[in-house]
Amino acid sequence: MRKGERVTLIPITSPRFIDAETLASLPAWNEIFGNDNPLALEIGCGTGHFVAQMAPLHPDWNFIAVDYYNKGCLKTSKRVDKAGLDNVRVIRAEARSFMERCIPHCSLRMVVINCPDPWPKKRHRKRRLVNTEFVGYLSEFMLPGGDFHFATDFDDYGEDVARFMPDMPGFANVLAPDPYRHALEGYPLSKYMLKFMDAGKQIYFVHYRKAS
Numbered sequence: 001m002r003k004g005e006r007v008t009l010i011p012i013t014s015p016r017f018i019d020a021e022t023l024a025s026l027p028a029w030n031e032i033f034g035n036d037n038p039l040a041l042e043i044g045c046g047t048g049h050f051v052a053q054m055a056p057l058h059p060d061w062n063f064i065a066v067d068y069y070n071k072g073c074l075k076t077s078k079r080v081d082k083a084g085l086d087n088v089r090v091i092r093a094e095a096r097s098f099m100e101r102c103i104p105h106c107s108l109r110m111v112v113i114n115c116p117d118p119w120p121k122k123r124h125r126k127r128r129l130v131n132t133e134f135v136g137y138l139s140e141f142m143l144p145g146g147d148f149h150f151a152t153d154f155d156d157y158g159e160d161v162a163r164f165m166p167d168m169p170g171f172a173n174v175l176a177p178d179p180y181r182h183a184l185e186g187y188p189l190s191k192y193m194l195k196f197m198d199a200g201k202q203i204y205f206v207h208y209r210k211a212s
């Protein structure tokens with residue numbers, strides 16, 4: 001996109017889509033979902049394959065699927081509408097600024113980040129979303145006992161996250177003694193995971209839990 005160029009957004013009319021700009025800061029999530037269930041956050045939901053499979057497995061959690069990709073939010077909204085998933089809301093927003101404004105501390109039962117942009121060039125690695133600083137930041141938003149899931153097809157990213165997670169205070173490795181696994185039973189596969197697996201790549205699954 002060139003400087004000054006306007007982005008035309010495809011309108012999303014789904015009842016499960018929320019325009020982040022219309023949300024109050026720290027909105028009443030219990031009123032939005034119509035219950036007091038804990039929140040689960042998927043960062044970078046893409047086209048919604050994961051949340052559409054995960055949300056029915058946890059009907060007693062309220063899922064917030066965030067992505068700043070308009071078309072992805074549209075596809076995710078259509079997918080969750082088709083499945084009639086009332087425990088999902090889709091939000092187009094940049095994840096960090098959204099969390100800062102809208103997610104209360106100590107409120108997330110689960111945080112999921114599947115196949116985040118890998119920034120493969122060495123000089124771009126500092127742009128990666130998941131690093132020690134970000135996981136420390138996430139931890140403030142998580143409930144005691146909350147789950148942190150990270151998955152990537154990118155060897156160096158998977159190994160890096162698996163290497164620094166044991167040093168993150170207040171987290172325990174659910175997959176111990178394995179630092180990561182290449183298959184995780186009961187964890188749905190996202191669109192990107194399937195795409196990379198079709199290309200013969202292995203997925204790195206990392207699963208940690210915040211101390212109770």
Ligand SMILES: C[S@@+](CC[C@H](N)C(=O)[O-])C[C@H]1O[C@@H](n2cnc3c(N)ncnc32)[C@H](O)[C@@H]1O
Nearest residue numbers: 044045046067068069094095114115190191192
């Ligand atoms: C490679 S895709 C993976 C999509 C999906 N998780 C999957 O596994 O199929 C990464 C997604 O993360 C989104 N994304 C990256 N950084 C983000 C951020 N800071 N806030 C919100 N979305 C982000 C991108 O728009 C993109 O849809």
